[in-house]
Amino acid sequence: MPGSYLPSSYLPVLIFLVISLVFGLGALVMGGMFRLRRPYAEKLRPYESGVTPVGEPRQRFSVRFYVIAMLFVVFDVEVIFLYPWAVVFDRIGLFAFIEMVIFIFILLVGYVYAWRKEAFVWE
Amino acid sequence: MNEINVSMLAPLLPEVIMASAGILVLLVELVARRKETAGLLSIAAVAVAAYYVPHSFGKSFGGMFVSDGYSAFFKFIFFINLILTVLLSMRYLVIEKSNHGEYYSLVVFSTLGMMLMASAGDLIVLYLGLELMALSSYVLAGFIRHDARSSEAAVKYFLLGAFSSALLLYGITLVYGLTGTTDVSLIGAAVVEKGLSTPLFLSVVFLMAAFGFKTALAPFHMWAPDVYEGAPTSVTAFMSVGPKAAAFAAFGRVFLTGFGSLSTDWTGILVVLSILTMAVGNILAIQQDNIKRMLAYSSVAHAGYAVLGIIVGGAEGLAAMMNYLFIYGFMNLGAFAVVIMLRSEGVRGEALEDYKGLAKTHPFAAAVMLVFMFSLTGIPPTAGFIGKFYLFKAVVGAGYAWLAVVTVIFSAISAYFYLRVVMYMYMLEPEGEAVTLSLSPSLGLALLITTLVVILIGVYPSPLLSFARLAAG
Numbered sequence: 001m002p003g004s005y006l007p008s009s010y011l012p013v014l015i016f017l018v019i020s021l022v023f024g025l026g027a028l029v030m031g032g033m034f035r036l037r038r039p040y041a042e043k044l045r046p047y048e049s050g051v052t053p054v055g056e057p058r059q060r061f062s063v064r065f066y067v068i069a070m071l072f073v074v075f076d077v078e079v080i081f082l083y084p085w086a087v088v089f090d091r092i093g094l095f096a097f098i099e100m101v102i103f104i105f106i107l108l109v110g111y112v113y114a115w116r117k118e119a120f121v122w123e
Numbered sequence: 124m125n126e127i128n129v130s131m132l133a134p135l136l137p138e139v140i141m142a143s144a145g146i147l148v149l150l151v152e153l154v155a156r157r158k159e160t161a162g163l164l165s166i167a168a169v170a171v172a173a174y175y176v177p178h179s180f181g182k183s184f185g186g187m188f189v190s191d192g193y194s195a196f197f198k199f200i201f202f203i204n205l206i207l208t209v210l211l212s213m214r215y216l217v218i219e220k221s222n223h224g225e226y227y228s229l230v231v232f233s234t235l236g237m238m239l240m241a242s243a244g245d246l247i248v249l250y251l252g253l254e255l256m257a258l259s260s261y262v263l264a265g266f267i268r269h270d271a272r273s274s275e276a277a278v279k280y281f282l283l284g285a286f287s288s289a290l291l292l293y294g295i296t297l298v299y300g301l302t303g304t305t306d307v308s309l310i311g312a313a314v315v316e317k318g319l320s321t322p323l324f325l326s327v328v329f330l331m332a333a334f335g336f337k338t339a340l341a342p343f344h345m346w347a348p349d350v351y352e353g354a355p356t357s358v359t360a361f362m363s364v365g366p367k368a369a370a371f372a373a374f375g376r377v378f379l380t381g382f383g384s385l386s387t388d389w390t391g392i393l394v395v396l397s398i399l400t401m402a403v404g405n406i407l408a409i410q411q412d413n414i415k416r417m418l419a420y421s422s423v424a425h426a427g428y429a430v431l432g433i434i435v436g437g438a439e440g441l442a443a444m445m446n447y448l449f450i451y452g453f454m455n456l457g458a459f460a461v462v463i464m465l466r467s468e469g470v471r472g473e474a475l476e477d478y479k480g481l482a483k484t485h486p487f488a489a490a491v492m493l494v495f496m497f498s499l500t501g502i503p504p505t506a507g508f509i510g511k512f513y514l515f516k517a518v519v520g521a522g523y524a525w526l527a528v529v530t531v532i533f534s535a536i537s538a539y540f541y542l543r544v545v546m547y548m549y550m551l552e553p554e555g556e557a558v559t560l561s562l563s564p565s566l567g568l569a570l571l572i573t574t575l576v577v578i579l580i581g582v583y584p585s586p587l588l589s590f591a592r593l594a595a596g
Binding site: 095106109112113116119 | 128130146149150153
């Protein structure tokens, strides 16, 4: 509705943004001010209690990782849409059910396509 | 808007058909032994969708989707673009060793995006359509995977396309912030009520820049020559007509419906852009010795002509623009069909040198190219003349006689590089070994259709003119 629009309805978003900024930065600044600083080699390593690093992190990865990641996103998104749909399912009835079936079918086509193109085969 | 039912889908029927076709083509590609089956299927789908376009008039989803004469006219341009592109591609993809069925699916999805853009009554639907169209064409531009030029074209197109999408979104956000709506006709009402303000003007400029990118108006044309040269020729043909027409469709609707009341404020900028575009396109095309690059600059110049329709505005201006884009589609696809015909195994056939003495070695190909070059210049009795004539008539009628004069001057400059191709073909002797033509039945059919239509419209334009006038409202 033009005219009746007020930016104030977004005020909570602004407040939220400010609080999260203040909290996030504040925690870092406060920590920096009060914590003790006694560095030694073991402590400065990434993953202090984990595996010893073996090389630079910037290296080339096989393109397959990206294909797998992309396919994961497809199903990820599918699940995100399925949740709200499942919550209100008893109120929206058959029409929404068919809609969701079509949606899943389209994703399924993508899955079948990827399958037939051997996107899941790791040579 | 809360009640959703099946009848709301009625105006979207052609789009639903195209979406289903895109999915079906993808599945057929998996099982079909001959990839051309996928191409033929996409043509069949277009025929079905085209049949339903005139029966689909109406609004849906609370005005977010509008199917009217205006969108229907543009959808026919997209359909013709798809059919001719598929006909051009079948043999060409084999020559380029990239005969994958996904090509046809991407072409169908890209066309679906264009259809959504032409029918968008809401800026969000416009953005959705634009992204669908653009993402498909980025992939198409890089379709020849083993060719570095093709990949380069795809990356350039993607980076600049993403940038222009960001501009469009920024413009949309500002408009939404100022008017509280993304519905184009409600924006129009809000703009009338509130008048011009600096932020609103800024958003108009953002949207203009975004549409300028997609239509390749100078100074937003930089990507066009590189992308058009590097992309597979059939994709260049597709991109130089469809996405451009779709961007013009959205441009016209948003600016004349949404910002129509501010036209005195933005026509000035558009006049400058138009003259700049014609200058850059026509003058830089002179230097090119690669025919694809030359046609790329020529396509920039033609965007400069077509945008005159939006400057004029109203049904008159829109009809002239739609007319022009329709004709431009046929003559440009025709010219690219000849370029594709010269591409054969091992021979690129893109250099202007390759056209030397073509009239002696291949008189038929030379004659067809002659028709398209004459039409692109705007020489009667070809369609290009009709397109320009009605555009100039609309421009003069709106009181921009001086602008029409400028356009005619640039049009005269364009004769130099179009007719240079004709000169190479007819007045020079063939050099070295003659180029071999790779003519296939489908390419021949595409050439036949484009040549016939270009001449037919040139001789008997009234059906097209009245159709465009009716569609523009």
